[in-house]
Amino acid sequence: MITNRKKALLLAASALSVTGTLALAQDAGTQAELDALRARVEALETANTGSGGGDGNLRIGNTTLDLYGYVKADFFYDTDFELGDLADTSRIGEPQFATDGTFGATVRQSRVGLRTTTPSALGDIGGQLELDLFSGGTDGPAELRLRHANITIGDHWLIGQYWTNFQPLDTYPTSVEFNGPVGIPFARVPQVRFTNKIGGNATFALSVEENVGASNSDDPVLTASAEYNDGKYIARASALYGRAQSGDVEVDQTGFTLSAGIRPWEGGLFQVNYVDGEALGPYLIGFGDAIVGGEANDVDGFTVELRQQISEKWNVGIAYGEEDYDLPTSTGTLAFTELETIHVNAFYKATDDLTFSAEYFFGERNDASTGRTFDSDRVQFAAQLNF
Template sequence: MPHQPTLTRGLVASLFGSACLLAAPVLAQTQIETLEARIAALEAEQAVAPSQTGFAFNTVDSLGDFDQIGQRHGLGRLSFGIADTTTLTIYGFIRAEAFYDFDFAQGDLSRAGRVGDPTFEVDDSEFDTSVRVSRFGIRSNTDTSFGSVATQLEFDLFGSGGDQSQSPNLRLRHANLRVTSGNSEVLLGQFWTNFMPLVHYPTTADFNGPVGITFARVPQARYTYRNNGLELSASLEESAGGDNSSDPVFTAAAFYGTDLFSVRAAVLTGTFEQGGDEFDTNGITLSGSVNPWEGGSVGLTLTAGEGLGNLLIGGGARQVGGAENESESLTFEFRQDISDALSAGIAYGLEDYDLATTGGLPGGFDRLESVHVNAFYSPIDALTYGVEYIHIESEGPLDSAEADRIGVSATLRF
């Protein structure tokens, strides 16, 4: 089961005590003892509730939106009340990364489509750094008579234009409104596609992660029903990847989870336009994970369909020569928590296309494979160091190529 760190008594006591001193400069000894007892009780519950006069760090991400490191180590966030029924949360992280690329330069993240492309070939190795994965966001949550109303606005530094290395531009990641009443929830705005098995996404320091899994944020309208570990959802979404379409894409998904295992199935159907012609896109994703022993987890995701290249990490062509490109893909992951602060894992990915995608290799590629081997160390809850080795192979009708990357990162969450 993924590691969820707890707040240390010293950190909570310091933060809570500082907030209370702002509200009341002088506290009697008996009041201090009462506060200490209350803090101990809150620590036992592994949660700190926000108040209007103070603030608290919360490791629970109620929207289910987390980065790869955040899956393992939790996202720190600063919450405070701005009204009797409204809480505002500021969250995010700063990440500094350094890479050595061998054979082919990939940039800020692993790009399987570049492997084999002479434009990105390097003689020996190439060193690069990045802070573009860093992000920040603001959330609000308001309690009403019929349920809760939540908003999210989140950005990272992957915007186009500008100096990509030293002065990157902001890019919108999420902008949505979520209304929850009882077991039902309605989401309007931009968020992860419902077709993507976010809960089973492999843990990597690399922004992309292994090939073989879907990854996209799209404008959408989604309905979700939850009850006793069961989650059913359906959405109408804009086609990802900038393709024109006069119709929305429809998705539906079912999830069930316990402490021991979880499974998810999702389907997608719709159309897209390229070169003035309309094509079909259809797909199915089956994913699951199991925790066979303490601290260990095994996950598997299978995806198949046509016209799915815009959603897959490898980015294969959706259509080739006027025909929809069919694909089959998978990802596999094994992780183990070695201690409360240290974890390690390996993730494998595969994408296999019926038709070769022009680019990358001479003659194009129709098969991609990748392996991510990594370890994360968190000396404190908010700080995580990562080290990762990545190997990518690209195959096509005429040629094949491979590339390696070694990267290190430091992530400080707030």
């Protein structure tokens, strides 16, 4: 659309130039008018291609629009249990997903988003709408799903759907498969959030959020977070309070996260996340039950990741995650209390926008009723083109 508009404007400029030249042959006094018309065309072209001349933004009035996203193709092979497009750990140990080896492929992680920015007396008003293709669940068809839809006002307010304030985004481990390690909060929810900066590197945020669906509560969730990030060191803490419900039983839903990251040497990154609380299962990757037998299900989890930038094009890493519940969550034939995952991956940046990646995934889940453990492996390759 931007290219077509530029072509139209350039054609208009050419037409004006030809017309002006003919007129100039009749009347040299029209040169000033011709120059003015050319200047107006150039100004119009600049306004519609965004400030900066070719930065990829479209400007409508005083609003700047930015289209972003990526196309991603994933190819994977599961050794013991079919984990689906999402590498679903809840399938490990379930007989219906047992396999001697299964190949799969998906493009459902591909996504597209639109951001807008409009100056105002309140500061810049921002908008975000982002979709991916995971509406159908673990193995469903490629159907559009809403990820983010929010409004930001100045530097302080966010209204709409975004990552929960309880989630440590800046220290979230990197993976090729969609979910990442167990042992960390992961949720997008409608909310109203206030954020304030302290100095240049510290922020705190307060939010009122909708509870995640599996908590089955109509009560709001309150969160608070504080973070320090200077590029080399990251330290973050967050807390959550809400309610969870199962049938006629309602319990408090409380928890906290502690996160830290450091770049200890050139190209190196080491980061950890810890989460603890009661009835928090619906917020975690493992998705354990919030309430079991009329009691709040306490859980703690952690992740640890080490990454290294080998060269301008190569980046490698390993991440470990674990979740431990007090009470078992039933997922068919198993009722688990413990989950573990390992991700070992490498990323090759072929160009500024095209990345190839490979990953080995290991997942383990226990059966609390028998004491047995089950595990599965996955090898995954992907190509991703950002735009």
